[in-house]
Amino acid sequence: MATGNYGTIRPADVSVDDVEILYSYTPNRELITSVELQSLDPAEVLIPATTPNNINEVLGGLYTLKLPTSVFGSKGFYSIIIRPKEIRTTIQDCGVLIDNQDVKGLAFDINQIPAELQNRFENGNLVGYRIEYLKEVTGTGQDKIQNLFRIITSNNRALPITQNQGNGSASQAYTFNDNSTSVFCTLTPSSAPSIKPNAVPFIGNPQQNVIITNTFFNPVMLEIEMVEYDDESLAYALYSNQTKSLDDGIYTIYNFGNQIYKQYNLFEVKDQFSGKPLYEVREQKFTIDPTKDFDDITNF
Amino acid sequence: MEYIRKKISLENYTIRSIPKSVLITNSEGKIIIDEDNPKYFYGKVPDYKVDTKGDYILNSFGQKILNTINVDLHITQDIDDMGIFTDRAFVPSDTILPSPPPNFNSFSYGRLAGAPLNFYMTGNNTLSGNTDDEYLNRVKSYRVDDNGNPIYVPYLNTSDDSNNTFNGVIGENVKKITYKIGANPIEVSEYEQNIITEIKSGIEFTTYKKEFIQTIDEYGDNISFYKTDFMSNSGGWNINNVSLNAIIKKEEYLGVVFKPEVKSVVFINRGVADIFERHAILSELKTTNDIDTNRGGKVRI
Numbered sequence: 001m002a003t004g005n006y007g008t009i010r011p012a013d014v015s016v017d018d019v020e021i022l023y024s025y026t027p028n029r030e031l032i033t034s035v036e037l038q039s040l041d042p043a044e045v046l047i048p049a050t051t052p053n054n055i056n057e058v059l060g061g062l063y064t065l066k067l068p069t070s071v072f073g074s075k076g077f078y079s080i081i082i083r084p085k086e087i088r089t090t091i092q093d094c095g096v097l098i099d100n101q102d103v104k105g106l107a108f109d110i111n112q113i114p115a116e117l118q119n120r121f122e123n124g125n126l127v128g129y130r131i132e133y134l135k136e137v138t139g140t141g142q143d144k145i146q147n148l149f150r151i152i153t154s155n156n157r158a159l160p161i162t163q164n165q166g167n168g169s170a171s172q173a174y175t176f177n178d179n180s181t182s183v184f185c186t187l188t189p190s191s192a193p194s195i196k197p198n199a200v201p202f203i204g205n206p207q208q209n210v211i212i213t214n215t216f217f218n219p220v221m222l223e224i225e226m227v228e229y230d231d232e233s234l235a236y237a238l239y240s241n242q243t244k245s246l247d248d249g250i251y252t253i254y255n256f257g258n259q260i261y262k263q264y265n266l267f268e269v270k271d272q273f274s275g276k277p278l279y280e281v282r283e284q285k286f287t288i289d290p291t292k293d294f295d296d297i298t299n300f
Numbered sequence: 301m302e303y304i305r306k307k308i309s310l311e312n313y314t315i316r317s318i319p320k321s322v323l324i325t326n327s328e329g330k331i332i333i334d335e336d337n338p339k340y341f342y343g344k345v346p347d348y349k350v351d352t353k354g355d356y357i358l359n360s361f362g363q364k365i366l367n368t369i370n371v372d373l374h375i376t377q378d379i380d381d382m383g384i385f386t387d388r389a390f391v392p393s394d395t396i397l398p399s400p401p402p403n404f405n406s407f408s409y410g411r412l413a414g415a416p417l418n419f420y421m422t423g424n425n426t427l428s429g430n431t432d433d434e435y436l437n438r439v440k441s442y443r444v445d446d447n448g449n450p451i452y453v454p455y456l457n458t459s460d461d462s463n464n465t466f467n468g469v470i471g472e473n474v475k476k477i478t479y480k481i482g483a484n485p486i487e488v489s490e491y492e493q494n495i496i497t498e499i500k501s502g503i504e505f506t507t508y509k510k511e512f513i514q515t516i517d518e519y520g521d522n523i524s525f526y527k528t529d530f531m532s533n534s535g536g537w538n539i540n541n542v543s544l545n546a547i548i549k550k551e552e553y554l555g556v557v558f559k560p561e562v563k564s565v566v567f568i569n570r571g572v573a574d575i576f577e578r579h580a581i582l583s584e585l586k587t588t589n590d591i592d593t594n595r596g597g598k599v600r601i
Contacts, residue, residue, distance in 0.1 A: 007378070007379055007380040008378075008379050009376050009377070009378050009379070010376065010377050010379065011374070011375070011376055011377075012375040012376055012377040014375065014377075045368075061374050061375060061376065062372065062373070062374060063372070063373045063374075063375055064370050064371070064372050064373070065370065065371040065372075065373055066366075066368035066369070066370050067368055067369040067370075067371065068347070068366055068367070068368055068369075069313055069345045069346065069347060069367040069368065069369060070347040070366075070367075072369050073310065073313070073345040073347075073369075075310060082373070082375070083301075092425075092427045092429075092535075093425050093427045093532075093535035093536065094422070094425075094535070094536060094537050094541070095535060095536075095541050096540075096541040101540075101541070104541065107427065107535070109427070109429055110429075111429065111430075123518075135405065136405065137403075159431050159503075159530065160427065160503055160530070160532045160535060161435075161481060161482065161503055162465070162481060162482020162483075162501075162502050162503055162534070163482070164461055164464050164465045164482070165464075165540070166464055169464075169484065169501075170464075170465055170482040170483070170484070170501060170502060170534075171534070171538070171540030171541070172482075172503070172532060172534045172535055172540075173540075173541070177431055177432065177434065178517065178518060179430075179431050179432035179434075179513070179515065179525065180429060180430070180431040180432075180530075181429035181430045181431065182427065182429045202406045202420060202537070205406070205422050205536070205537065206422050206425035206427075206535055206536045206537075207425065215377070216377060217375045217376065217377045218301065218302060218375070218376055218377060218378055219301040219302075220301065220302045220303075220304065220373060220375060221301055221302070221303050221304070222303075222304045222305075222306060222371065222373075223303070223304070223305045223306070224305075224306050224307075224308055224369075224371065225305070225306070225307045225308070226308055226309075226310050227307055227308070227309050227310065228309065228310055228311065229309060229311065230307070230309035230311065232309070232311070232312075233309060233311045255316055257316070259316035259317055259318075260316060260318065260342075261316060287332075287333075288318065288333060288342060288343075289332075290318050290323055290331060290332070290333050291330075291331050293318070
């Protein structure tokens with residue numbers, strides 16, 4: 001019988017508020033200096049498609065990236081990373097649930113989260129989020145602990161409370177309380193692979209800095225190469241209208257809309273003494289002669 | 301991460317129109333372009349959309365429209381099950397390390413052979429926040445004032461187990477009530493006698509008498525309570541919440557969401573079999589599918 005082994009790929013319907021976009025630019029592939037990433041505001045450049053006949057319903061899967069020409073208008077290579085938004089915060093505390101001592105978890109202080117992101121920390125909203133950890137002592141080499149992450153399996157507002165251990169001692173544990181400003185998160189795996197059962201004992205320490213990231217979509221990286229010519233523009237040279245002014249030797253190539261695409265000066269280089277032609281030259285003209293408008297020339 | 305390569309020609313965004321309004325006649329009587337004219341965009345990729353006359357195209361609000369290079373993307377989300385977890389007995393090393401290695405980090409070291417439990421404990425962690433006044437009721441005395449409000453008696457232990465736990469008020473004024481839940485009674489006693497200046501055990505709550513919080517509960521109803529702060533000194537990993545028992549993932553169950561099980565919508569315990577049972581079963585078998593579903597597919601006729 002089926003054992004419930006499942007998995008799927010679904011079109012993402014992530015809100016642009018949960019997206020982060022970074023980009024870098026290099027004019028060519030031979031750049032020696034390191035690449036510097038800069039941010040773009042997803043709300044301005046990433047537009048989700050809506051369902052036909054219902055503009056209030058996101059279609060899912062299809063997004064249009066509107067890259068401003070003020071930033072992306074140069075010839076060269078733009079690398080664009082579209083990834084889930086990161087929330088950086090500090091682990092407020094670590095502990096267990098008061099009635100489930102084997103359920104370990106991390107506590108976060110909602111007040112430390114930026115106001116616009118605090119709704120992500122309401123009950124159940126963090127499920128599926130990924131937690132990555134920064135070293136407890138920063139500035140010692142790589143600050144991020146690499147290749148280590150946990151997934152949040154539940155989150156609820158919770159209050160630390162003590163439970164009597166006898167002999168005047170009490171231990172602290174968490175109890176759910178919807179009016180608390182602390183959020184208790186359980187994580188997985190809080191376990192290790194069977195081949196190395198001692199490998200991964202902990203899920204975080206108090207006051208440790210972490211990066212919390214949603215998993216609403218798979219990150220995408222685009223390399224956009226901005227070029228001056230494509231098949232269409234090369235076709236102008238072959239198949240579009242052209243004029244050659246015999247008076248001043250200006251050779252004009254038009255695009256398929258009869259707008260001036262390129263202009264060249266055509267001339268001969270002759271020997272200054274004998275007058276013998278040495279070269280025929282076609283030199284690109286950067287100051288456009290507007291009198292060579294195709295419609296003006298042909299409307300006679 | 302999906303990697304997409306695209307090649308886009310800037311020519312698609314380059315202005316090739318030359319409006320008549322940017323043409324001027326020079327001193328030689330020749331028509332040339334006034335390149336300083338703000339409507340001259342020939343050969344440029346403008347930041348905002350312009351028409352063939354060199355005017356900015358405006359939206360319905362009269363604002364210029366950003367010129368953008370549009371790329372359609374297909375964004376997806378992968379979902380996979382996570383397998384089954386189980387416990388495995390932990391066998392500690394015979395050699396117990398006396399102290400952690402330099403720069404010991406529980407993440408990078410993991411379960412270090414010979415490392416005792418205290419290597420993984422953190423110092424007492426202080427945390428604070430806001431909550432409701434739920435625990436205020438636990439520390440009130442049975443007495444009430446003339447207005448029927450409860451009287452809070454400092455250092456009155458309202459705990460059920462007063463020998464081991466102190467629940468009670470440790471300070472009150474016109475603005476607020478400060479009380480402890482789950483504190484050590486001995487420590488509270490020493491604090492009362494000014495032997496110590498701070499009670500580190502238990503959770504300290506401070507409820508403000510004149511400050512209300514109004515919010516909405518999970519059912520959408522309006523609720524209100526006294527503003528209450530909480531503070532604890534006893535958080536972090538400690539002997540009460542850390543153990544060296546490992547939980548492992550069984551490789552043979554990777555990708556299996558749950559163990560195989562027989563599902564029955566309704567289970568009827570027929571009791572002991574009687575002589576009519578065989579015929580009763582036969583009357584239930586209307587189709588060949590019924591043979592599969594009755595008694596797990598094991599019908600003996």
